[in-house]
């Protein structure tokens with residue numbers, strides 16, 4: 372049973388020490404999950420599901436080697452060219468989404484980093500997503516280098532499934 376004057380279990384230890392400071396509106400606000408954080412969390416989940424769909428589209432349209440090189444699209448072009456046709460555009464479009472995902476994941480991490488002491492799992496999971504996306508870009512590159520080796524493609528897919536789990 373909690374008696375008057377007992378430490379408030381809902382407050383972190385050092386916040387308890389400076390109880391009057393901790394109850395100041397600005398201090399309470401700094402420990403809250405804001406509307407922005409919720410938006411970034413949803414955006415992160417939707418984006419990580421979305422790239423599974425666009426990655427699947429690359430696969431189902433046989434566009435996997437639309438960009439035959441990595442990290443450049445061809446030996447001398449970073450981007451796909453009109454001559455490379457629809458397959459080049461589809462594969463390169465999928466590569467571009469990497470940047471969108473990184474921006475969303477970084478925004479999510481930045482929005483929770485101030486909560487790292489009170490919401491540690493949230494911060495750790497956000498950091499895992501930030502780290503996972505560049506890892507996926509490298510695995511995607513290996514997918515291209517190995518001419519779509521099914522084991523590498525499967526790994527590429529499974530890592531994304533894991534990122535969706537963490538984002539959820």
Ligand code: HEM
Pocket residue numbers: 422423424425426427429430431433434435436441462465466468469472503504505507508509510511512514515519524525527528531534
């Ligand atoms: C430069 C970066 C990337 C490259 C070069 C790349 C490459 C590829 C390629 C070639 C495929 C088609 C595989 C096939 O046709 O069998 C693919 C599919 C896919 N990619 Fe990427 N990728 C990149 C970034 C990412 C990122 C950042 C994610 C997720 C965070 C991702 C997730 C997926 C998924 C889920 C698939 C579908 C796999 C499947 O249906 O089995 N890719 N990627």
